[in-house]
Amino acid sequence: MSTNKPQKRVVIVGGGPAGLMAATQLLASDCELILVDQKASIGRKFLVAGDGGFNLTHSETIKSFVEKYDSLWIKNAVAQFTNTDFVAFLHELGIPTMIGSxxxxxxxxxxxxxxxxxxxKAHLGDRVNYHLGWKLEDFQDGIAHFSAEEKTHTLSYDYLVLCLGGKSWSVTGSDGTWETLLKSKEVPIIPFTSSNSGLELYDNWLPEIDGQIIKNVLVSCKGFSCHGDVVCTKYGLEGKPIYAVNRGVRQDERPAITIDFKPQMQVDKIAQILKKAKTPTQGLKELKLSPVALFWLKTFVSKEAYNDSKKLAQHIKAFKVGIKGFRPIDEVISTAGGVAIAAIDEFGELLNQSKVFCAGEMIDWDAPTGGYLIQGCVSSGFVAGKRIANQLNK
Ligand SMILES: Cc1cc2nc3c(=O)[nH]c(=O)nc-3n(C[C@H](O)[C@H](O)[C@H](O)COP(=O)(O)OP(=O)(O)OC[C@H]3O[C@@H](n4cnc5c(N)ncnc54)[C@H](O)[C@@H]3O)c2cc1C
Structure with missing residues (x-):
C-alpha cells in the first residue's frame, strides 16, 4: 500500500568496511541509499589490508575477543555484531573462510x-547509488556539500553516516582531513597517533640488526604482552608482538619494551646452562639465542653482569629496549584517536548533530591488528546502520 510519503534519504560517506556494513543494514529499509567516496573506487584500504594476508576477523570466543579492544563503546558494538556474525555474513556473500593456525x-x-x-558490492546491488570522486566538505541542516575536481555538489539527507576512516595510508583516501570539518562543528577530536606501528630504536641499537628475525620471544610493555617473532629493520622493530604492545608504549613516559628472549625456559635453568659453559659467550650460543639478542646482550649488558650467570640470565628473561618513537603515521596499519567516544551515543550518533552518525576507524578506539580492526569497523557500521533502519521502519 503506498503511503505517498516522500522516501527518506540516507547518505553514507566513506566506502570502507564500516560504510559498506552500514549500507548493508539499510538494504531492507524504505529509503534511498547513497554512498559517496572521495576516491574513484571504494574499499581501497580494505584491499591494501588484503595484500599481506586478508585477516578479516579472529575465531576466538566473543568473551576474549572483545577484551582486545580498549573502550567499552567498541566492545559493545562488537558484542552486537560478532566475529561469528561477520563470518556468517561473508558466507552469505559466497565467500568461504578458513581459520589459520x-x-x-x-x-x-x-x-x-x-x-x-x-x-x-554485488550484495548491495542497485539499491545503492554511488557518487565517487566526491569529497565531503561540509554538512549542515540536512544538506551535505561535496567537491569533485572543479565542481561542487550538494545532497540533501535525512541521515548522514560518516565512515571516513583513520589517518594512515592517505593514498587510499583515509587522509583524516575530516578532522578540521568536525572540529569546526565543535565535535571533540582526540589527536591521531600511530597504532599497530613499528617501533624506532636509537641509533646505537641498530647496527647488524636489519633483516634479522628474533624468533619466538615474549614482548611486554605496561601490562601488554605478546609472543611471536620480531622483525628487525634498518630503523627498528616490526611484527605482531611489537604492534600488540603499542598501547603500552603510548602510555610510557620514557618508552621501553621488555623482551624475554627465552620465554619457554625458567631463569634458573638459563643460569644453570650459563654457569656450566666455559665462557658466557659459549653459554649464550648453547641457548641458541638470535644474533640480534647476542649483539645486544654483548653491547649493552655491563661487563660485571655479563660475567655473572644469574644476572645474565635475568637480562635474557627481561631485556629492556628503549624506544625512540613510532613510525610516521602515514605508513602504519591503523591510527588511534579521532572522534571522541564522549561525542557520540551508543549507536555512533553525534550528540551535537542529530541524525549524523560516525562509524569505523574514525572513532577513537584501538585494537591490535589480527582481524580486530576490520571487525571493529564492520561492527560499528552495523550498529549505526541498524539504528537508522529501526528509526526508518518505525
Ligand atoms: C597495510 C594495512 C594492513 C591492514 N591489515 C589488516 C588486517 O589484516 N586485518 C584488519 O582487521 N585490519 C587491517 N588493516 C586495517 C583496516 O584496513 C582498516 O582498519 C579499515 O579499512 C578501516 O575501515 P573504515 O571503513 O573505518 O575506513 P577506510 O577503510 O579507511 O575507508 C574510509 C573511506 O572514507 C573515504 N573518505 C575519507 N575522507 C573522505 C571525505 N572527506 N569525503 C569522501 N570520502 C572520504 C576514503 O576515501 C575511504 O575510502 C590494515 C590496514 C593497512 C593500512
Missing part, C-alpha cells in the same frame, strides 16, 4: 581481496 580468519585460499569486495 593462530585462530585468524581469512577468505579461503585462492579468494582474492577484490573478489570479497566485489561480492559485497
Amino acid at each position: 593462530s585462530g585468524k580468519v581469512f577468505p579461503e585460499e585462492d579468494t582474492k581481496p577484490i573478489q570479497v569486495l566485489n561480492a559485497w
Whole structure:
C-alpha cells in the first residue's frame, strides 16, 4: 500500500568496511541509499589490508575477543555484531573462510581481496547509488556539500553516516582531513597517533640488526604482552608482538619494551646452562639465542653482569629496549584517536548533530591488528546502520 510519503534519504560517506556494513543494514529499509567516496573506487584500504594476508576477523570466543579492544563503546558494538556474525555474513556473500593456525580468519585460499569486495558490492546491488570522486566538505541542516575536481555538489539527507576512516595510508583516501570539518562543528577530536606501528630504536641499537628475525620471544610493555617473532629493520622493530604492545608504549613516559628472549625456559635453568659453559659467550650460543639478542646482550649488558650467570640470565628473561618513537603515521596499519567516544551515543550518533552518525576507524578506539580492526569497523557500521533502519521502519 503506498503511503505517498516522500522516501527518506540516507547518505553514507566513506566506502570502507564500516560504510559498506552500514549500507548493508539499510538494504531492507524504505529509503534511498547513497554512498559517496572521495576516491574513484571504494574499499581501497580494505584491499591494501588484503595484500599481506586478508585477516578479516579472529575465531576466538566473543568473551576474549572483545577484551582486545580498549573502550567499552567498541566492545559493545562488537558484542552486537560478532566475529561469528561477520563470518556468517561473508558466507552469505559466497565467500568461504578458513581459520589459520593462530585462530585468524581469512577468505579461503585462492579468494582474492577484490573478489570479497566485489561480492559485497554485488550484495548491495542497485539499491545503492554511488557518487565517487566526491569529497565531503561540509554538512549542515540536512544538506551535505561535496567537491569533485572543479565542481561542487550538494545532497540533501535525512541521515548522514560518516565512515571516513583513520589517518594512515592517505593514498587510499583515509587522509583524516575530516578532522578540521568536525572540529569546526565543535565535535571533540582526540589527536591521531600511530597504532599497530613499528617501533624506532636509537641509533646505537641498530647496527647488524636489519633483516634479522628474533624468533619466538615474549614482548611486554605496561601490562601488554605478546609472543611471536620480531622483525628487525634498518630503523627498528616490526611484527605482531611489537604492534600488540603499542598501547603500552603510548602510555610510557620514557618508552621501553621488555623482551624475554627465552620465554619457554625458567631463569634458573638459563643460569644453570650459563654457569656450566666455559665462557658466557659459549653459554649464550648453547641457548641458541638470535644474533640480534647476542649483539645486544654483548653491547649493552655491563661487563660485571655479563660475567655473572644469574644476572645474565635475568637480562635474557627481561631485556629492556628503549624506544625512540613510532613510525610516521602515514605508513602504519591503523591510527588511534579521532572522534571522541564522549561525542557520540551508543549507536555512533553525534550528540551535537542529530541524525549524523560516525562509524569505523574514525572513532577513537584501538585494537591490535589480527582481524580486530576490520571487525571493529564492520561492527560499528552495523550498529549505526541498524539504528537508522529501526528509526526508518518505525
Ligand atoms: C597495510 C594495512 C594492513 C591492514 N591489515 C589488516 C588486517 O589484516 N586485518 C584488519 O582487521 N585490519 C587491517 N588493516 C586495517 C583496516 O584496513 C582498516 O582498519 C579499515 O579499512 C578501516 O575501515 P573504515 O571503513 O573505518 O575506513 P577506510 O577503510 O579507511 O575507508 C574510509 C573511506 O572514507 C573515504 N573518505 C575519507 N575522507 C573522505 C571525505 N572527506 N569525503 C569522501 N570520502 C572520504 C576514503 O576515501 C575511504 O575510502 C590494515 C590496514 C593497512 C593500512
